[in-house]
Amino acid sequence: MIMKIDLSINLAGIKMKNPVMVASGxxxxxYAKxxxxxxxxxxxxxxxxxxPRAGNPPPRIVETPFGILxxxxxxxxxxxxxxxxxxxxxxxxxLPLIVSIAGKTEQEYVDLIKILEKEAGISAYELNLSCPNIKKGGIVFSQSPEILSSLIKKTxxxxxxPLIAKLTPEVNDIVKIAKTAEKNGISALALSNTFLGMxxxxxxxxxxxxxxxxxxxxPAIKPLALRIVYQAARRVKIPIIGMGGITNFMDALEFIIAGAAAISIGTANFINPKTALEVIQGIKDYLRKNNLSLKKLRESLK
Ligand SMILES: Cc1cc2nc3c(=O)[nH]c(=O)nc-3n(C[C@H](O)[C@H](O)[C@H](O)COP(=O)(O)O)c2cc1C
Structure with a gap:
């Protein structure tokens, strides 16, 4: 008999039929085409x-070995x-729609949520607290426990x-930042955004x-991002959405084994728009072959 594989998860109240999402931006x-x-x-x-924002001056994307800037x-x-x-x-x-918002000030996040609260059809907000292009006093929001705490409390x-905090990986101590977000009541963490480069x-x-x-x-950042998910997952109880360089189901499995409750596909969408679908199928096949549930897989790291 073929075992039925249940990929559904409840991520901080967001009911999803599988743990595979597509990353902001x-x-x-x-892609519906x-x-x-x-x-x-x-x-x-x-x-x-x-x-409205016009964005940065061009060129705005360059290829680098195994990645893009x-x-x-x-x-x-x-x-x-x-x-x-x-x-x-x-x-x-x-399917659940998670709206990502970004502001230059705390008040902008507040105003954005107030506007969106009047609308139906939104399942959660992702606070982008990590855009390398938006800085307050030279740092991004999730680099400061104080700024992070205040912003979460207000929103x-x-x-x-549910509120998801998307954090920058560019901190000395990701556990400290992740715990700060958890302590202040955030529902989930998205780990993580990009690394600053040139x-x-x-x-x-x-x-x-x-x-x-x-x-x-x-892919260039995958080992770095995986380490961040692993470190944070061991120290917080809230669910983590893992991302950074996932291009196939094997990468996704690594993030889940590291402790991610869900994963997000970003850059790989530009190379193969169907990556997320292939990842879903790959996870399913792996679980079936190994007689595992998602939860067991997440708890299986030796
Ligand atoms: C072209 C591009 C635009 C992005 N725009 C956003 C954005 O608007 N908000 C955000 O939170 N992250 C943004 N990101 C970051 C991704 O969501 C993701 O966190 C990051 O790229 C790491 O995952 P990946 O290696 O799978 O791409 C962007 C990434 C890329 C490549």
Missing amino acids: TFNLE IFDLNKLGAIITKSITLK NSIGLENAGIESFVLKELPLYKKLK LTLTRL SIDYKKRKPRLGNIFGGLSG
């Missing part, structure tokens, strides 16, 4: 800001346009939906990115 509704988006565990939108700079049409034009399309899908009171064209003797610096993503 790397996926949009155009390629496959049925309802097969995904959840969709996370690109980060939305209060006002991006300095998109949160280009987006702003919350008003999102609510009017994009949200109605997302609402037609039958928590505004909604009954690339120089030696012929022109010029940085390749218009913004000089950009976030490194893709």
Whole structure:
């Protein structure tokens, strides 16, 4: 008899048919032309800001060995346009929608949630506290336990939906930041965003990115991101969405074994838009072959 594999999870109250999501900024509704988006565990939108943002000067993406550097700079049409034009399309899908928001100040996060709270069809908010392009006093929000605590406390009171904190990997002690977020009542962690990097064209003797610096993503960061998930998962009880360089089911399994309750696919979507589907199938086959549940797999690290 073929064993029925149940991939469904309840991630801090978000009911998903499988643990595979697509990462903020790397996926949009155009993918619906390629496959049925309802097969995904959840969709996370690109980060939305209060006002429209034109983004950083070009070039904004360069390829690097086994990865890409991006300095998109949160280009987006702003919350008003999102609510009017994009949200109605997302609402037609039958899967949890997680809206990612980013602000320059604490107040902007507050205002964004207040606006989104008036809308139906949203399952959770992801607070992007880690965009290398938005800094307060030279640091991103999730680099400071104080700024992080204050922001979580303010936003928590505004909604009954789960709040996910997306953290930067660029800290000395990820456990300290993860525990700070947990202590202040965050529902889940997204670990993690990109690593800051740069690339120089030696012929022109010029940085390749218009913004000089950009976030490194893709397979190049996988061992770094995996280590962060592993460290945090051992010390917090809230669920972790693991990401960073996942390109196939084997990468995804590594993150789950490291302690991730769910995983997110980012850069790989640009190379193979069906990566998430292949990852779902691969996880399913692996569990069946090894007679494991997702939970057992997560607790199986020797
Ligand atoms: C082009 C591009 C745009 C991104 N935009 C966002 C964004 O708007 N908000 C966010 O939280 N993360 C953003 N990210 C980060 C990804 O969501 C993800 O955390 C990161 O790329 C690591 O995963 P990966 O190696 O699978 O890409 C972006 C990444 C890329 C490559």
